Amino acid sequence: MDWVNTIVQGVLLGGLYAMFATGLSLMFGIMRLVNIAHGDFIVLASYLALVVVTSLGLSPLISLVIVVPLMFVIGYVLQRYLLNKTLGDDILPPLLVTFGMSIILQNVLLEVFSADSQKLSAGALDIASITVSDQLSVGVMPLIVFISGVAIVGGLQFLFYKTELGRAFRATSDDQDTARLMGVNNSHIFALAMAIAMAVVAIAGVFLAMRTNFDPTVGPARLLYGFEAVIIGGLGSLWGTLAGGIILGVAQAVGAQIDPGWQIMTGHIVFLVILIFRPRGLFPRSVD
Amino acid sequence: MSKLKIQNLTAGYGDFQALFGIDLELNAKETVAIIGSNGAGKSTFMRSIAGLLKNTPDAVQFKGENIGDLPANKVVEKGIALVPEGRRLFPSLSVEENLLMGAYSKRKGPWNLNRIYELFPILKEKRNNPGTALSGGQQQMVAIGRALMSNPELLLCDEISLGLAPTTVKDIYKAFPAIQEDGTTVLVVEQDINQAMAVSDRIYCFQEGRVSLEGKPGEVSKDDIKAAYFGM
């Protein structure tokens, strides 16, 4: 059955979208920051991986060892010394500053790497697949990406609800002044949150580069997919975000099955329909 | 030697000045109460000491060290904890998580979860509830417990009886001897004058951002307090 195959591929794609989304969700959840440059940072990570792979001759998966810590540090510095200054009651400064960063990043990547489309090859992994039945075979690479996506959501869930750092994240998100009274250094906590979000972004960027072609202009679309997954899932729920990513992935796969030109469009339409009928998302957090 | 010495402390919000040169001294192991009407600057004073409002370094001296310009997260590491006005529990954290947040600064000392649960047994029962699902009095116990979890040498309590039934207030103040026993210095802001007199070694009265009276509960007369409190 063709449709089973389509839906399985869509679910696997959804794992990648959930990865795009968790970073956004994390930033919004902890510091009410919506990073418009999120997608461009994903692409930046893809290019960093490209540089690592071509200059050191490492395999793309191994490049994670370098790209993830690098993006972690970039995230920390960016938040601590730039974005923290934009946070406050007015939504305009963070919005416009991250929007500006998005345009700057796109054009810098364009100047440095040209508009040529790139892809990271993982060698044999690229075409390896597991045959489930005659009609259904699952690519190993998409499966790795999906499992990583689920693992990231699970890991963040654990970090958030079972560790001291997670408790501090939630407390700071609730009430910054009172968190400070407990000894929490808010700018450090926010910077750490951004650093973790960027580490997830790094993984997403490397997997994006291994799954599809990329060029400097594909960032905004990744922001939109991530954003749609967050809203579909319902704000504030990490598992909801994973579900949102999967719904978006399936919608796109089904759309592409009908007509390849309709892949992205179908995803957007499903998002808008859910926004109209369930503005709080499908799995909203009960408290909020 | 004094534990806390406040010298010429001024504070305000934007153009509005709330405190005009406060001088105040606290000795070790002492319990002092600040009374005064609404808008006298009591909460602003507590927030200033706790580091939520910035000051000149020498406006606040703690154990001889200038800490007036430290941010709140550093002040708590020095050993000063504030029970903020309105309790301010973290709504998305459970009772126990709220208490554990209090220990974030990792100061060593006699207080831990078990001792807080001994002090307020009801909290142990409700430890997995969201902090904000508790009654007002129980929430106040969480707020006090949370502050104690940082093992403070100086505990600041801002209006802990506000909005609570008299019997509840009594229950909360019952915990004070245990706190004082450990040698903790306590500074309370209290609108209830009788309660303030009962619990403290000395009192200060604030009026319109200035100290209008200072004395021992037994030595100041009702008329003195009336005058200092209402400016009559």
Added chain:
Amino acid sequence: MNTQMKTEQFSVVRNTTTSRGAAVVTAMILIALISVPFWAGRADLRMIIEFAYYLSLAQMWNLLAGYAGLVSIGQQAFVGLGGYMLFVLAIYFNVPPIMAVFLSGLIVALFAIPTALTVFRLRGAYFAIGTWVVAEVYRLGFAQVTTLGGGSGQSLPASIVREIGSGRSEREMIIYFTALFIAVASIGLVYWLLRSKHGLSLTAIRDSEAASDSLGVDIFKTKLAVYVISAGITGVVGALIFLQKLRISPDAAFNLQDWTAAVIFIVVIGGIGTIEGPIIGTLIYFILRGVLADYGSVYMIVLGVVAVVMMLKAPQGVWGFLSKKYDLHLFPVHRRLKAKDELE
């Protein structure tokens, strides 16, 4: 009695000496601009046309973000829609091109209503991204319409081009005056809106939604009206842009960098929440672009960096800085209290 005496010594004024001087200067600039096509070269004319439509786009984005608190990063939706409506009206309904430009705006305004009802479900920064999703839907949608050239787009047929004017210079002059009219009209519209009682409700909403709600300002209606008006004018500008370009494609029509990013930078650099800001910002944009013309996309990087630094260090923009320093108000929309003896 005494207090009444006191209140009589003050009066509420909006015009200032500088604003009256500015009115004279504005009139002179306008006369100069009207004379331009009769003596200037084609390149100059083209640049002023472009200046006019960027200025109009900037005024409209500023009306949304600076006054109504609706930060949209999807205005390219309405530029592109306007452009496509022009092509549809001119090619399939034989509407004369210049009339089609304005009619396109009306249709775009109609499209903006369901758009608003959808994106208004999102707040703040999420509203911004939502508007972007909608713009993408329009872009992908038009790429599927094969009669309009699909993904590769189409050119305006020569017969229609001739309808604008018989000769090239005549066409350019007509487009020039249309552009000039639109720019002046959009400034005029914002000025009029802000001086009317709607202006007060807008400012109230921007400053505090909760407070204005409790004071009986219908937030939803006001925001919807502003969104639809600004979409309509943005659509008119879009139609004009593609009437000048004579060719349209989804990627050009719904381009984020050209029609929204540049416009946002213009407003942020010039001064958000003022009428003068977009004018100054557009000037700075054209100067930067001219100076960096030989360096590809570098001007966008520079523009972005300037806008980010501005947002962090001087969020009130160049005009905000100047007007504060020299107490300048060219378009007085604020009511100011003045003592009687200060008045002439």
